[in-house]
Amino acid sequence: MELYVERGFEQTTVAEIAQRAGLTARTFFRYFADKREVLFAGSASLQDSLVSALEGAPESASPMQAISAALDAAAAMLGERHDFSRQRQSVIAANAELRERELIKMASLSAALADGLRRRGVTDPDAGLAAEAGVAVLRVAFERWVTATGDRDLLQVMRESLDQLKALTADR
């Protein structure tokens, strides 16, 4: 990650990443399919955590309360890694291919959350809307938190953003 920030994603080779991490290139490829995977390796487990949290919400929870539980789980996973997250974000922002890949991961997350809501008995279009709204909050809150200078709590920013979305949609 440091290398990506120092040199840019395109200019960094797998050999350099492996060397910095004290690995051989061969060991590197045992963990990551390619150098993009260094940035996206956490996406699958993030998605699993969010879906689990959604499924674990009380039966009585409304669709957005279940989404809120998922966002709390995201905050718990990502909130500890402010420096890593900021670096990762800046590397992705600088590269069109990586930005696209991030969009795909977010679309996949939205689809997984919508499916999770459907398994909870939420019908369409509510399931799709609540999932899309949840991912919108996640993205905006994450962006705010990553660019914030002080040590703000991601969980707090996430909940504030959800409240802000509520206030925005109420006023239309």
Next chain:
Amino acid sequence: MELYVERGFEQTTVAEIAQRAGLTARTFFRYFADKREVLFAGSASLQDSLVSALEGAPESASPMQAISAALDAAAAMLGERHDFSRQRQSVIAANAELRERELIKMASLSAALADGLRRRGVTDPDAGLAAEAGVAVLRVAFERWVTATGDRDLLQVMRESLDQLKALTADR
């Protein structure tokens, strides 16, 4: 478009598209950079229309009211072309590269709407949240409308979806 539906996007050549449309391949390339552009040629003007509608909303309009004006403009542009829209959607859904391109267009639309809101004096994170929520409503409403069998009015579906998002976020 018919050819994409009949044969699949990958199997259709520019020569075939041009022939069906009564054009030479050379004329085709005067209108479209490549065969994907047949599907995405409308994206730029759609984005322009939405941003114009947002800018044209009364000064007193709340952020979501301005977004709602943009969604009405989208409904006016897309609502007349139910068959085309359904075919386009099915071609895109069947091809990963096209799905990605659609995601990129939607991200670009969201960024343009957020910029439009900022020019109206809306601060962050509200601008980003309202824009993301607007695009979420657009996607879900469009999907509902495209898959609906009867002749539902896209404008109506769009407004219902926005109300539904309001109800969902209120209950959290």
